[in-house]
Amino acid sequence: MNPLEIALVVTTVAVGALLQGSVGFGLAMVSAPILVLIDPRLVPAPLLFGSLSLTVLMAYRDRAGIDVFGLQWALLGRLGGTAVGLYALSRLSGDRFILAFGVLVLIAVGLSVSGLHPRPTRRTLLGAGLASGFMGTTTAIGGPPMALVYQHAPGAKLRGTLAGYFIVGVSISLAALAAIGRLGATELRLAVLLQPGIVVGFAVSNRLIGRLDGGQLRPAVLSVSAAMALVVILKELL
Numbered sequence: 192m193n194p195l196e197i198a199l200v201v202t203t204v205a206v207g208a209l210l211q212g213s214v215g216f217g218l219a220m221v222s223a224p225i226l227v228l229i230d231p232r233l234v235p236a237p238l239l240f241g242s243l244s245l246t247v248l249m250a251y252r253d254r255a256g257i258d259v260f261g262l263q264w265a266l267l268g269r270l271g272g273t274a275v276g277l278y279a280l281s282r283l284s285g286d287r288f289i290l291a292f293g294v295l296v297l298i299a300v301g302l303s304v305s306g307l308h309p310r311p312t313r314r315t316l317l318g319a320g321l322a323s324g325f326m327g328t329t330t331a332i333g334g335p336p337m338a339l340v341y342q343h344a345p346g347a348k349l350r351g352t353l354a355g356y357f358i359v360g361v362s363i364s365l366a367a368l369a370a371i372g373r374l375g376a377t378e379l380r381l382a383v384l385l386q387p388g389i390v391v392g393f394a395v396s397n398r399l400i401g402r403l404d405g406g407q408l409r410p411a412v413l414s415v416s417a418a419m420a421l422v423v424i425l426k427e428l429l
Contacts, residue, residue, distance in 0.1 A: 196229050196230070199229065200233065201384070201385070201388040203221065203226065203388070204218070204222050204226075204388030204389060204392065205388035205389075205391045206221060206392065208245050208388060208391070208396070209393075210392075210396075210412060211245060211249070211334075211392075211396075212248075212249060212350075212392060212393045212395075212397070212400075214346075214409070215349040216338050216353070216412070218238075218241070218245060219238060219330070219331045219333070220299065220412055221415060223238055223292075223296065223331050224416060224420050224423055225419055226238060227289060227292055228423060230381075231285065231288070231289055232377060232378065232381055233385075234330065235327075235329060235331040235364070235368065236368050236373060236378040236381075237378050237381035237382040238331040238385065239327070239331050239361050239364055239365055240378075240382035240385070241385040242331065243358065243361045243362065244386060244390075245354075245392075245393055246354040246355075246358050246361065247354075247358055249351070249354035249393070250351060252397070253350045253351030253354060256346075256349075256350065256352065257348075257352050257354075257355045258341075258344075258352040261311050261316055261340075262355055262356055264316035264320065265319055265320035266360060268317040268318060268320025268322075269321070269323060269324035269327075269360040269363060270324065270363065271324065272320060272321040272324020272327075273327075273364050274324075275324070275325045276324060276329045276364070276367075277368075277371055279291070279325070280328070280329055280371065280373060281371060288329075289423060289426075290424060290427045291329070292329070293423035293424035293427070294424065295329060295330045296332060296416060296417075296419070296420035297420045298326075299326060299332050300413050300417045300420070302339055303335045303409075303413055304413060308343070309339060309340050310340075311340050311341060311344075322336040323336040323337050323360065324364070327357075327364050328364040333361075333364075334357075338353065
């Protein structure tokens with residue numbers, strides 16, 4: 192990557208980290224479609240490492256709001272979803288992966304705007320964890336299924352529970368990617384590249400919690416994510 196691309200990568204990740212740190216989601220939804228256009232190697236493992244760093248910081252900050260009961264069942268589902276995601280990755284070539292990535296981003300957006308209002312029961316948490324594990328392992332975007340279940344929770348509970356979930360869930364996905372050879376020295380170097388954006392975005396989010404209106408930001412984030420997913424798909428088809 193040239194210096195301009197590196198600057199764009201760091202800036203994109205910083206914006207995503209700012210949004211997620213403020214309203215509970217946004218890092219992968221905003222940054223993944225852009226990162227995969229700049230360099231497909233940035234997704235999923237390096238971005239998952241960035242997500243792990245951010246969620247550790249968020250979980251500590253919002254630790255009082257973590258729903259331990261919900262985490263147990265969601266993480267059980269995450270294990271199954273990760274296994275399915277690994278199988279999918281092992282069967283997809285580079286071009287097919289990028290195309291499938293674009294489609295999965297659109298599915299994530301669709302889940303976010305579906306209007307569904309599931310309650311956080313054992314069944315819904317297992318299902319959300321399963322879907323999140325598959326999407327997180329293949330695209331680094333595992334937030335929408337879990338955010339759907341906790342969409343009506345208070346801000347601290349939403350941010351804290353999702354952060355706690357992703358600390359364990361992302362670690363599972365990273366270990367699984369390493370097991371199939373999708374996490375090596377190259378991915379680790381790219382992961383380091385993302386860290387300044389993560390730190391800056393989180394630091395700014397600490398000052399903006401309560402000021403940003405999640406209701407207004409949500410449509411903007413989803414619109415950008417959908418538009419970039421369509422660009423990724425069209426780039427591969429044309």
